[in-house]
Amino acid sequence: MDDKQLFFEFLELEKYRISLSLGECQLDSLPLGKGETGIVFKARMNGNDVALKFFLFKGDDEGKVIWLNKLKARYLTLSLLETRNNIVQYADFDIVTIHGEEIPVLVMKLYKCSLEEYRNILSVDTFLKLFRFLTNTVHFLHSMGICHGAIRPRNILVDDHHEFVLTDVSIVESSDSGCSDITAIGEVLQWYAFGNTGNDAAVSKVFPSLKMYDEIVERCLTEDSSRRFRSVDEILSFIEIQKERDPNELLKEFSLICRKNFPKELPEFVHCSDQTKINKLFSEFVSRKDFFGSNLIYFTDVERNIFSPQICKNGYIKFDNSAQYKVLDIWIHSDNDMRNDYILVHHSNTLPEKVNGKDVYRWAVYKDHTQITWEEAMNGFAESDGDIIALDRTKIEFYNRIPREGYTFIALNHLHSLASPANTGTLRDYFFRFSFSYVNRYILEDMNNLSKQHISALRRK
Structure with missing residues (x-):
């Protein structure tokens, strides 16, 4: 009889209660997940919700002893890492003895869900966040002589703050090149974009503003050793070379698009409700998506996303790969500084x-x-x-389709002062004011004055 059968018979007999060194545990009757090497349950221990991962082994007794010793060594190695911000938080390593058979169990922090379950709405920001998580985590593990070897969506967990952590980390010799982890970076990014791997299409098919990542995914997955990335450092170096864009060139291009569409009114303020002019303005940004890349963003009252527009039928405009708005009117501000340039979009309630x-x-x-x-x-x-x-x-x-009336703010990421994460509270305060009164020049002048104060404060530091 194998460990798996013994284990489930034991749980049913004990009514899903087990005793560990840290205390008594009451397990949910249904597991959170099953893998090739183990089963994860949600459990209640000492008044806290935890996750328990039970490791099951098939093989002879001699092989099991070797396997168990490796598990203990793995837990110890991970526990001694200098930082574990991106690694699942373990509380204890224990053994449950059932009819003389030892079944190891890890007591872990309970996370919200896995990446498989989290992928319900595709988002450019989440793609970029996932890329940063994968590269940061793999780079750290490789620097510690650790190769994960099994990075896949179900082994990436999401906490209550929507941050990613990696589980099921394995230990290999430091001489290992970690090629499987580099391949896994490409596979996970491809899976997030398409819902599967082995897809020949480019990531930019789903996320038009992320054309640079087409080559990153392709070079992670290629079998051509002369083109394949050999380390995370090579990936990050490629990113730095590709994303370099002179801030002055970005500012000039944004200002140019605004001014050439409203040559009689700009610089200063212009208000427009003419749908033909609005569509022409946004069409200019559609044609320059590759130039701006991820440097152009739009804010709502609750989130920020990369602005990658697409003109749709019936007067709708998509601001990214899915979010669709019905634009009523816009305000544009442009001045000689150019860092204060922005577009404020007023969008209407929409029908389903x-x-x-x-x-x-x-x-x-x-x-x-x-x-x-x-x-x-x-x-x-x-x-x-x-x-x-x-x-x-x-x-x-x-x-x-965005159903409710509201405003979005379009500006260059980190170049307009209100696009800085430190100052987004100011922008949200104005979104709150916008909801109570029709936006006019005086409100926007007040917002611009605060923007200039933020810039001045930055210069003094």
Whole structure:
């Protein structure tokens, strides 16, 4: 009888209660997840929710002793790491003895979900955050002589603050090149964009503003050793070379687009509700997406995203790969400093779209004409007349229509003072004011004065 069968019989007999060194545990009857080497349960211990990972082994007694010793060594090595910010937090390593068989168990912090479950809305910001997490974590592990060897979406967990952590870290000799981890970076990024791996399409098909990452993913996955990244340092060096864009060139291009579309009014302020002019302005940014890359962002009252626009039918504009707005009017400010330049967009309440007879604000379009539900698009399968159809994710366009009236603020990331993370509170305060009165020149002048104060404060430091 193998450990797995013994283990489940034991849990049922004990009504899912076990005793560990840290205290008594009451396990949920259904596991959180199952893998090749173990099973994870949510449990209650000493008044706290924890996760317990039980490791199960198939093989002879001699092999099990070697395997168990390696597990203990792995836990000790990880516990002694100088920092574990990106690594799952372990509380204890223990042994449960069942009919003379030793089953190791890790007591861990309970996390919100895995990356597999977290991927419900595609976001450029989340893609970039995931890239930074993967490169930072793999770089750290490799510097400590550790190769993970099994980085995949289910081994990336998400905490209550939407931060990522890595679990199931393995230990190998420091001479290992860590090639599998470099490959895994490309696979996880590809999976986040398309919902699967082995996809020949470029990431920019889903995230148009992230064209630079097409080559990063391709070079992580290629079998051509002359092109494949050999380390995280090589990936980061490539990023630095590619993303270099003179701030003055960015400021000049943003100012140029604004002024050439409103030559009679700018510099200073211009207010516009002419939809033809608004579409022409946004079309200029569509044509310059590759130039701006991730340097152009838009803020709402709750979040910030990379601005990568697309003109849609019926007067709608997509601000990124899915968020769709109905623009009412805009304010533009431009002056000689150029760091104060921005576009403030006033968007209206919108009506839902009819998909499969239901009113929805989120849906997708397959092959440019077939409407499918958001859930079908995320799952990669659609149902039609009782048949299940596998979807080619490269041919799916997502739509997330913003239903409520409000404002968005478009500016160059970190170049406009209100785009700085330290000053976004000021911007949110003005969004609050916008919700109570129609925006006018006087409110915006007040906002600009505060922006200049932020810049002045930065210069004095």
